[in-house]
Amino acid sequence: MTGTINYGEIQFLQAKKYFEEFVDKRRERIEELLRPEKTPVLLMDIEGVKNKYLKVKYNFSEFNVYYAVKANDDESVIRALAQVGAGFEVASIRELEKVLRLGGKVERIISSNPVKPPEFIDYAYSVGVRTFAVDSFTEVDKIKRIAPRSKVYVRIAVPNEGSDWPLSRKFGVDVNTALEILEYANNSGLIPYGITFHVGSQCNNLRNWFIAVKLSASLWEMARKKGLKLQMLNMGGGIPVRYNYESLSVEDIAYYVKGLMRKYFPVQPYELQIEPGRGIVGDQGIMIARVIGKADRGREKWLYIDTGVFNGLAEALGGIRYPFYIEREGELKEWVIGGVSCDSMDVVAKNVYLPEPEVGDYLYILSAGAYTTVYASEFNGFPKPEVIPF
Ligand SMILES: Cc1ncc(COP(=O)(O)O)c(C=O)c1O
Structure with missing residues (x-):
């Protein structure tokens, strides 16, 4: 050389x-x-995982942080995160059982997969999970039937450009459909609780958060005008880690996202959530x-x-x-x-x-x-x- x-x-x-x-x-x-x-x-590195969670929590101080179990479901990871008080985002009976067995608290468990197997909803409801994502009328019907009076939050489609692992095609609806779904949920006896989005996994494009927060703010306002009082905004995952190139840091993203929230949400939602997976264990x-x-x-x-x-x-x-x-x-x-x-x-x-x-x-x-x-x-x-x- x-x-x-x-x-x-x-x-x-x-x-x-x-x-x-x-x-x-x-x-x-x-x-x-x-x-x-x-x-x-x-x-x-289990100490590292705990520290990473604490770093995310510190930077996103106003947010409840739910670790997306799908990223790494090893018992050592879940136990350690439960010890430092993390919430968990789960999609299956197996993930939920594991989290509960290893110390996760049911009040701090959510399920953001917009299309869930009925048996999963049934089990989740039976152990006390009451917060579910939806992005279709069919899912609202399912939740009404299996988990009555639960809180639901609707997933909107947002750009995933610049994310190395895009997640946009499979889930999410436009804001008009999202509004209809929330109204339908309300009429079905469910609580229209909030909005969620996912900017794509390993997201190095701040613009995705920008568009996503703006879309969420407009849906929030549309819902308010219809008499629906939403309470929660869930910003999904997307926090990147270093691979063979440098990535945005947790600090960069938190700083930017908090600025967006101040600008586009004159009244802050009662609850803010994020559900990072890769950003905690990657x-x-x-x-x-x-x-x-x-x-x-x-x-x-x-x-x-x-x-x-x-x-x-x-x-x-x-x-x-x-x-x-x-x-x-x-x-x-x-x-x-x-x-x-x-x-x-x-x-x-x-x-x-x-x-x-x-x-x-x-x-x-x-x-x-x-x-x-x-x-x-x-x-x-x-x-x-x-x-x-x-
Ligand atoms: C609903 C949901 N939430 C959170 C995550 C975690 O995303 P990330 O690993 O990019 O933080 C995913 C990833 O697929 C997801 O589908």
Whole structure:
């Protein structure tokens, strides 16, 4: 490597720096875990998860914070968050049972999935959950039937541009339909409680929050004119973490969002909520895999590892770019990283710059705490990464 610094070198040096800082901050606790006998594993910094929650809570001081369990449902994570008083956002019977068993308080549990299985609503209602998201008349009918007199909040569609994991196509309605749904809920004996939106996961575009808060404010006013007194605004998730590029910080987003609220909501809602998942666990986990093979294919150099998109790295398929690090020095080469299964879709990353590894080397995959193990299957007989809390 001579001459000017190139992109590959910057990419590797940044990953190296990120790895070294991550380890340095936790050295005493993490040192002996960095060379596991069995791979793949996901090391989760549980103190870090608690601190991340407290940081979000501190910055979003006026908000109730509900951790979106889907991001990482490991018992160690849930127990720790329950200990520091977090609320939880759940979608399934299994998630809800787990949260209750590990210390979550039912008054601090919400369910923001706008289309829920009837059995889930039934179970949630039976244990005391009374707040549900909706974005269709059918869902209102279901909640009226299974969970009468509950509070409902309507999901509006907002832009997801600039979010690495958009969530906009599947859920959410325009404000006019949202108003009709709230009125319908009111006429069905439910309590029209508020509004929710999701700016897209891993959102690095403040404009999404801008449009979302403005749309919410106009729906709020439309509802008021119809005699519906909404009380709550739920801003979903979207707080990003660092991958192989810098992201907006929790402080940046909180500062901006609070300014929007002052500007567009002259009277503040009685309750404000956020439900971050990735922003709490994403950068507190490091996955360790092993190199199992190498090959030259045409002009491409391929590196194969013992995990893959079916065993934890599913988000690689949708645009999440993890930082990768190996503890070697020497000339950087450009690699395609292939997953462990026989499936040709199982490609974890392209254009990754690393010194030449050997079979058996550890590959460190940074910022792997969110949406990894929860997505993992044992396709082709390969194990999911074992979670090691530390
Ligand atoms: C309803 C809902 N709330 C919260 C979240 C968490 O989002 P994030 O991980 O971007 O914070 C999601 C993610 O899919 C979601 O669907």
